[in-house]
Amino acid sequence: MDTEHALTAFDALSQPTRLAIFRRLVKIGPEGLPAGEVAEAVNGRQNTISSHLAALTRSGLIVSQREGRTIRYSANYKAAGDLVAFLLEDCCGGRPEVCAPLVTNLSCLQQSATEPCCD
Incomplete structure (x- = not known):
C-alpha cells in the first residue's frame, strides 16, 4: 500500500x-x-x-x-490488513521485544469473542 x-x-x-x-x-x-x-x-x-x-x-x-x-x-x-501492515511496516527498528505487546494484541484478533484475551 x-x-x-x-x-x-x-x-x-x-x-x-x-x-x-x-x-x-x-x-x-x-x-x-x-x-x-x-x-x-x-x-x-x-x-x-x-x-x-x-x-x-x-x-x-x-x-x-x-x-x-x-x-x-x-x-x-x-485492504484492512494492508493498511495495518502499512502502519507497522518499520515497526520497532528490528527490536522484537518492543513489538511484543503489539503482536500479542494482533494475535488476539484471531481468537473468538468468547475467549478471554490480552489480560
Whole structure:
C-alpha cells in the first residue's frame, strides 16, 4: 500500500458513522450486510448511509455486490490488513521485544469473542 492509498483509507475512517459501518462489517464477516441492514445497524438514514458506503467503497476498505435490487456490503479484509501492515511496516527498528505487546494484541484478533484475551 502506498501513502496516498493509506491516506484515502484513513480519511474514510475518520468520520464516526463510517468508522462504525466499517467496524460492523468487519464483525459480521465475509457475508456482509445489505445496505438497509447497515443503516439499521448504525442507526442511520438510508440516504446518508449510502454516501458513507460510497466513501468506504472508494477507499477500498469495503466491497459491494449486487443481489437483484439489493446491494450487499462487506469488509475488504485484504485492504484492512494492508493498511495495518502499512502502519507497522518499520515497526520497532528490528527490536522484537518492543513489538511484543503489539503482536500479542494482533494475535488476539484471531481468537473468538468468547475467549478471554490480552489480560
